[in-house]
Amino acid sequence: MKKTISAIGGALIALAAQSAFAQNSVTLYGIVDTSVRYLTNANANNDSQVSMGVGPITGSRWGLKGSEDLGGGLSAVFRLENGFNLWNGQLASSGTLFNRMAYVGLSSNQYGTVTMGRQNTPLFDQLGNVYDPLTVGNYDQDGWLPGALGYGLRQNNSVKYNGQFGGLNVEGMYSFGGVAGSTGANNMYGLTASYTYGGLSFDAGYQQNSDAHNNKFKVINVGAVYAFSTIKAYAGWLHAQDNTGIVDLYMAAANSPAANFAAPVTNTNRIDDGFYVGTTWQVTAPLLLTAAGYYDHARNALDANDTTLGRGVRYSAVLLAEYSLSKRTEVYGTVDFIRGTGAATADFPGRNNQTGVAVGLRNIF
Numbered sequence: 001m002k003k004t005i006s007a008i009g010g011a012l013i014a015l016a017a018q019s020a021f022a023q024n025s026v027t028l029y030g031i032v033d034t035s036v037r038y039l040t041n042a043n044a045n046n047d048s049q050v051s052m053g054v055g056p057i058t059g060s061r062w063g064l065k066g067s068e069d070l071g072g073g074l075s076a077v078f079r080l081e082n083g084f085n086l087w088n089g090q091l092a093s094s095g096t097l098f099n100r101m102a103y104v105g106l107s108s109n110q111y112g113t114v115t116m117g118r119q120n121t122p123l124f125d126q127l128g129n130v131y132d133p134l135t136v137g138n139y140d141q142d143g144w145l146p147g148a149l150g151y152g153l154r155q156n157n158s159v160k161y162n163g164q165f166g167g168l169n170v171e172g173m174y175s176f177g178g179v180a181g182s183t184g185a186n187n188m189y190g191l192t193a194s195y196t197y198g199g200l201s202f203d204a205g206y207q208q209n210s211d212a213h214n215n216k217f218k219v220i221n222v223g224a225v226y227a228f229s230t231i232k233a234y235a236g237w238l239h240a241q242d243n244t245g246i247v248d249l250y251m252a253a254a255n256s257p258a259a260n261f262a263a264p265v266t267n268t269n270r271i272d273d274g275f276y277v278g279t280t281w282q283v284t285a286p287l288l289l290t291a292a293g294y295y296d297h298a299r300n301a302l303d304a305n306d307t308t309l310g311r312g313v314r315y316s317a318v319l320l321a322e323y324s325l326s327k328r329t330e331v332y333g334t335v336d337f338i339r340g341t342g343a344a345t346a347d348f349p350g351r352n353n354q355t356g357v358a359v360g361l362r363n364i365f
Contacts, residue, residue, distance in 0.1 A: 024069050028365075030062035034086040035332075035360030039141070043255050046350040052087040054138045055360050056320060056334045060086040061100055073109035100154070112163030112170075119160050122171035122192040123207045123221060124153040130194070131203050131223035133234045133278030133292040134318060140253035141338040141354050142318055144294040145219070145238045145274035150250040152209045152217065155188050167196045177210065185214040192221075199227040203236075215243040215266045230282040234292070238274040243267045248302045248346075251314075255349035257304035268309055271299045286330075290320040301343035312344030333359045 033055035042049035054060075063081035070076060081100040083092035093099035098118065105115030120128070127146050128135045136146045136153070146153070158175040170193050177186030192205030202224050209217040223236030240247065245264025252258030278292035298312045316338035324330045339353040348354065 024067050024075070026064060026066035028062070028064055031058050031060055031362065031364050032086055033058045033060050033360065033362040035334075035358040037139075037356055037358035040355045041348065041350040041353065043349050054085070055362060056137055056139055056142065056318075056332070056336075056358060057135050058362060059083050059092060059138060063101070067107070070106075075107045076104070077107050077113065077115070078104045103160075105160075112161060115160050115162075117158065118154060118156045119158050119173070120154055121149075121152060121188070121207060122160070122173055122190045123149070123205050123219065125162075125171060126192050126194060126203050126205060126223070127221070130201060131225055131234065131236055132276065133232075133280055133290055134320070137292075137318065139336065139356060139358075141336050141356050142292075142294070142316060144276065144296050144314075144316065145240055145247075145272055148240070148247040148250040148272070149207075149209075149217075149219070150246045152188070152207060152219070152246075158188070169194045169196075179212060182214060184210055186210055186212050201225045201227075209244065209246075211244040211246075211264075211266070213266070215245075217242045217244045217246060232280045234276070234278040234280075236276050238272070240270075240272045240274075242270040242272075247272065247298075251296075251298075251344075252347045253349060253354070256347050257306070257349075258302065258346040261302070261306050265302060265306065268300050268302065270301055270309075273297050286324040288322045288324075290318070290322075292318045292320075294318075296344075298344065302346060303343050304346040308343075310343040312340060312342040312346075314338065314340035314344040314347065328365060329361070329363045331359070331361055333357075 034052060035055050036052050039049045061081055061083045063079060065079040068076040079101050080098045082098050083100045085092055101119055103115040103117030103119050105113055107113040134142060155173065155175040157178060158173050160173040163170045172191045173189065175188035179185035188209045190207035192203060194201060194203035205221045207219050219238055219240040221238045226233045243266055245266045247270055248258055249261060249264055274296040276294045281289045283289055295315045300309045301312045303310055316336060318336040320332065320334040322330050322332040336356045340347055341352065345352045
């Protein structure tokens with residue numbers, strides 16, 4: 001009996017050791033970030049507002065990521081990431097625990113990575129990681145065309161490929177719509193290709209989303225970044241055509257007429273051309289300054305009454321200063337201004353402009 005118990009115990013120890021060896025890593029990580037913000041013209045009476053909310057460029061999150069070495073340069077990978085509101089403790093997306101990412105896949109040192117689940121789109125990866133100086137800003141007033149993508153920034157039910165070949169990076173994604181009788185309804189596909197040579201990086205991409213009724217949202221993006229010494233310069237263009245009605249909703253600031261539309265108005269053939277420029281300057285080891293400007297020209301945009309289509313223009317300018325207190329903790333301050341004309345006034349709760357000033361604290365773990 002003792003021999004049997006010893007044999008079983010030895011087998012369990014060997015199995016545990018084997019499992020520990022095979023499992024290369026599981027990492028807990030996250031960002032805890034919030035800001036206090038002063039905003040002008042925050043409601044229909046043009047009152048100012050002071051509130052605590054999300055940071056300008058990063059939302060609070062925690063996640064688990066891991067990999068297992070399968071041999072021959074092949075690994076199994078997974079990632080689970082939750083977004084939450086630090087100022088009230090609630091989930092950033094009600095009822096969705098891993099609203100930011102939830103995927104599993106296989107990664108090859110030679111051939112790239114294939115993952116399945118809820119993931120960032122290739123367009124979001126490129127803008128958020130490389131080509132947008134604000135990494136797709138969080139404030140409504142910094143919002144421009146990437147913010148208007150809404151459901152296009154992340155996709156459920158998706159298969160994604162990411163490959164790096166020297167200076168060339170290629171990403172492709174397909175999301176299954178899951179609508180009976182239609183393979184096109186509610187689906188998405190996108191492709192980006194970027195190339196880095198020295199300090200210069202270029203990116204081009206295409207993305208198409210369909211709603212449950214097979215109405216389409218299409219976007220083309222082109223961007224470039226040039227890094228020299230302690231400075232990076234950014235420029236880019238996005239062209240979008242929307243028949244899902246999502247852009248009219250997602251370009252709207254809180255409490256604005258457009259934000260209160262009862263439902264998306266489809267088949268308006270809204271067309272946006274968005275341009276951006278920006279720069280980041282690492283002034284000293286702890287101090288990083290960012291300046292960015294965004295411009296969007298819209299055609300066939302809904303007005304404040306949700307009835308008439310017209311042209312609209314909105315532009316914004318942002319200054320951001322970040323100061324690192326350590327490798328993990330930083331304080332920051334930001335000032336921004338936005339103004340809209342024509343149909344774009346529907347995106348504002350009161351006057352057609354807003355100014356924001358915010359200070360905040362971020363800890364990365």
